[in-house]
Amino acid sequence: MSAIRLLVLGAVRQHGRAHGYQVRGDLEYWGAHEWSNAKPGSIYHALKQMAKQGLLHAHEIAPSTAGGPPRVEYEITDRGEDAFFRLLRESLVAYDQKMDIQSAAVGFLVELSRAEALELLRERIRRIEQWRSDVTEHYIPEAGPGQLGHIGEIMNLWIHTADADAAWTQGLIDRLEAGAYTFAGEGEPFVGVLTEGQENPYATGERHPEDDR
């Protein structure tokens, strides 16, 4: 599974009602084109697919107010809401080194309660540690790690990455315990969507040399 469904569901949800181009704008605003496969084609595909599956409801074509073709507006359904939270919770605890999913989940972290977020992040650490010990136990040949030759460097890379991830997670836990950010039910939320007409400071353009990578 990729991050696109979580991102699109979350974007539509935060808007209440959004069309594809709006979602596209939000994801760009979040920098998602940098760290996920959130390209136009994928976004529109995900919208259609999730509408077909009943996670979104498609309000048929409103003619555009600002030039261009008519647009389809989407709204999240109850089943979509469920799917969003299921995806979010899974993505937070799953250690599968897919950074795009992890990033997307962090972006929606504050949709949960602080207590649940902390719980999930602690579970994440437990799973990373479990994974780490499974790997070190099972992938080391009987004759010692030397038998693996340079192939052992792959395992080394993974362990190194897992440790870095656990450390980052712990850092986030510490910040959250210290009261950082505003979670669901804690008052005025931080909303990261672009309202109609607002310019996007991170729009695709010349401003990010790293786009060229």
Place this chain on the structure above:
Amino acid sequence: MSAIRLLVLGAVRQHGRAHGYQVRGDLEYWGAHEWSNAKPGSIYHALKQMAKQGLLHAHEIAPSTAGGPPRVEYEITDRGEDAFFRLLRESLVAYDQKMDIQSAAVGFLVELSRAEALELLRERIRRIEQWRSDVTEHYIPEAGPGQLGHIGEIMNLWIHTADADAAWTQGLIDRLEAGAYTFAGEGEPFVGVLTEGQENPYATGERHPEDDR
């Protein structure tokens, strides 16, 4: 781009001549089903595609010696050889946080000369540092990082990951400089393929609880 082409090309190349099931076995032996999308469908698809594109030559169907349908054997072509090294070099220097590609590249690292491998790894570090400074410069709002709210944690995650990657790369460089492993042209290479009839200690099975993730 995914890791599958590099993996399949490299596997066929190390065998000299291999059919799909053999490639599948090698990738499993390398643990690639854990850290990449090397599923049967993808492997067979990649083989066919690369044969169509002239990177592999398909020796038409030899009847199987051990039950099952007849099998197609593949051999790498000169263009395939070029493509393999181009992919390998690219994958080593590219910092795009796709761990599957990085892992695959590490697996074939010793196909290069030690000098070139070191050169590429140093370039990798330079690129990570470049990426890091680009990101920190361009993605921090004028009003300070606090403006980002919890979204800033995504950037934090990426920076953290980049630093961990650079550290791992430096560690590998140190080990290679100290003479670790056997590179191309340095004598008897370490070959990580399964020969006919050899049992695969890492075959898909009950032995890896982490498969269940």
Place this chain on the structure above:
DNA sequence: AGGCTGGTAGTCAAAGTTGACTAGCGAGGG
């Protein structure tokens, strides 16, 4: 002899992804 299991080798439809392309409208220049 018949049936069951398990390994061998691979196919296929459905889903997801990519990058290039289109079409409509407004603003601004000449």
Place this chain on the structure above:
DNA sequence: CCCTCGCTAGTCAACTTTGACTACCAGCCT
């Protein structure tokens, strides 16, 4: 007034990925 440019909003074909499925043979059990 016309033409181009750029933004809005999206489509589409080609390609890749996924997971379930198939067919064949060997060995074992009864």
